[in-house]
Amino acid sequence: MIAIPSIPGFLTEPNGPIGKPVSRVDGRKKVTGDAHYAAEFSLPDLAHGYIVSSAIARGRITRIDTAAALALPGVIHVFTHENRPSLAWFDRKWKDDDAPKGAPFRPLYDAEIHHALQPVALVIAESFELARYAARLVHIEYEAAPHQTDLRANRADSFTPGKDKGGFQPPPKPRGDSEQAFLDSPVKVDAEFTQAAEYHNPMEMHATTVLHHDDGTLTVHDKTQGAQNCHTYICNVFGLAKSAVRVMSPFVGGAFGSGLRPQHQLFMAMLAATQLKRSVRVELSRPQMFSFGHRPETIQRVALGADRDGTLRALIHEAVQESSRNENYVEIVVNWSGQQYKCDNVRLDYTLTRLDVHTPLDQRAPGAATGVTALEIAMDELAGKLGMDPLELRLRNYTETDPNTGNPFSSKELRACFQQGAERFGWAKRSPAPRSMRDGRELIGWGMAAGVWDAMQGQAAAKAVLGVDGKLVVSSATADIGTGTYTVMTQIAADVLGLPIGEVTFCLGDSSLPTAPIEGGSWTVSTVGSAVKAVCDRVRSQLVTLAGKRDDSPLKGVAEEDILFADGHLIVRNDRARRLSITDVMRGSGTLSIEEEARALPYLLARARHTFATHSAVFVEVRVDEDLGTIRVSRVVSAIAAGRIINPKTARSQIQGAVVWGIGMGLEEEAFTDHRLGRVMNHDYAEYHVPVNADVPDIDVLFVEEHDDMVNALGAKGVGEIGIVGVPAAIANAIHHATGVRVRDFPITLDKVLAGLR
The missing domain is CATH 3.30.365.10 (Aldehyde oxidase/xanthine dehydrogenase, molybdopterin binding domain)
Structure with missing residues (x-):
């Protein structure tokens, strides 16, 4: 045993603010419009920028003609790679806190085109409308080169990345002989899963307003999840003293990964403001939000071998993901499988394929939302072959230690999540046979899955x-991307x-x-x-x-x-x-x-000898129209073990929002790329589908009591990510239970279900 510091007790009354469902302290500002976002700050001399995006996916610019745009009264300047200033940033490898290994993309660096919708020019005008119109008059000629944007067609060209960015852990070394154990197993599942690319589409589009003051200092209002990250980036790129720049981001209209890195509109706005010596705003359009920031397309194989009593004998999980040609964006996709269940023979493999796309970006529960989905569907398939309840199979292979490391979990109340979630959902009433539950024309299915996410500090x-x-x-200098940071920090202090x-x-x-x-x-x-x-x-x-x-x-x-x-x-x-x-x-x-x-x-000694994680069990009911194949999620119960819950109200909101995102990942969100053009075609809210009110059922969230005196001084774990993990798998499993149709290609749309029904 090692000595671990216990949580210092709060010397307050038991009815203090911690653990109480306090309403958001910033709520009134948000509903009255008193909360101001990055594109809502101004000064009298504010100029407006509009970005011109590349029309090809790969190649080079051969000619740019800006004369027609500059001829318009009120157009101030058009920045291109031909007239941009020389900055040290273009010659050195300045990076931000969340940059993966490689050479970060630099807007307006040269004539080379790396991906569709790449920013190639910036029009500055006295009004937004004029800048947008003038951008259409910038004439650009290209020399196109062959491009590759199809992961499935290029998966054979994948490579194994190294330890490429902070937080990425390469898969652990194989244990046992997974191939032979799989062959020897009496019951097997071997399946391929595909996940389409998902794009960040928060309500607030990315924007930067740079206010240029009379004394030469700059106040930068940016949509970001890290004001100090952007501050360091700005000072490095533009050679400015730290005291000359202040980055502000008091309110963020949704992010969950899209604001981790400084996006290109920040560079463009700063470029114009420093060169023109005046205030400038640059805001992306909705289609331009598809020029960065997406959960990468992924192809996975999961092979499970088990004894007839359900004991896992072999587990193989392989994944290949897309990345750009200039950076190695990596996710922890397969490692969760080695941690989730007890198994002596495990092999995990993760590779990347370079494509002519912009670098992917973290999106809520990056890696886990993708990898755990494939594992949990495979577990459901295995349960079906065994004739065993899916919940019983998970309990049969439950582990109190992390098999990847051999370390115990600092706390793990997943059993309680299974028990309490199943009881709340009524899982015991489930008829096990597919297509055995119906209500008129609707086939009813019940599915479940487990979830896991790191408890980091x-x-x-x-x-x-x-x-x-x-x-x-x-x-x-933290941020509040809608998670309730203002409120919970106020509660802790109070x-x-x-x-x-x-x-x-x-x-x-x-x-x-x-x-x-x-x-x-x-x-x-x-x-x-x-x-x-x-x-x-x-x-x-x-x-x-x-x-x-x-x-x-x-x-x-x-x-x-x-x-x-x-x-x-x-x-x-x-x-x-x-x-x-x-x-x-x-x-x-x-x-x-x-x-x-x-x-x-962090408690470093404890973290060296324990695995810290949040866990969940999610139960889903779906209704599928037998004739039309339409799918409706009608009920969700999500049981969460996340240590001490500081504010049950905001925490419940986080889980509910994550479940909604999981519904989108499972049933709706999909970027359609025309590989002939190398660009996403459904780059707007009309065609890029996300869940709306009619798609969202009652979401019942319960927090399982979990005490952890090693995770941090508060005993609290985060809840932003864990709520989405496992939701797409539970939906897929429920659809199979309802229809007998197993779909492994996400999102699960009605055409895929109909094909199986017919």
């Missing part, structure tokens, strides 16, 4: 300022100091604030929340010290561990009559404010 700092009026301001929620303000989305990493990977509560707790602990200690200095203090001589904080007071735990308000403590000591800053680090 990084380093972060936070600052706290407590005023003599009892009001607390806490800050850290809980530590026993303050009402209304007396606490949390500030984020500002590069000048204390250091925080990009918001992503479900690690913000763990990472930034731990820093918020740490800095408020310091403020608390100062208050206890001040309270004990006065000779007439009712708290004099009382140890800190014997004082609790509640209702804005310091209270002796065993004698509630002995108390002082925070304001009285500060006034009595002549202290106008207490200011502290603290940094929180």
